Amino acid sequence: MSMVESILLCLLVTLVITTYVGWRSGNERRDVGLLAGLTALCGVGTATALAV
Template sequence: MDIIESVMVCMLVALVLATITARWAGNEPRDVGLLAALTALWGAGTAAAVLAS
């Protein structure tokens, strides 16, 4: 795994934790949904990058 994939995985973990924290803290559902959508897109990009290498 290259450095870029490692950074992408770390960012994915951070986004997942941020999404969980935002939901637990009771933030606006629209904001949590946007964060979850960003996390899903980032996860798809990370999976593609890891599988392509």
């Protein structure tokens, strides 16, 4: 695993945790949805980087 893949994986884990905490703390649905979309995009990028 290269440095870029490690950084993307750490970013993805951090975004997942942040999305979960934002959802559990009762933030606005729109904001949590935006964060979830960003997490999904990061997940796609990480999966692509790991596959190549």
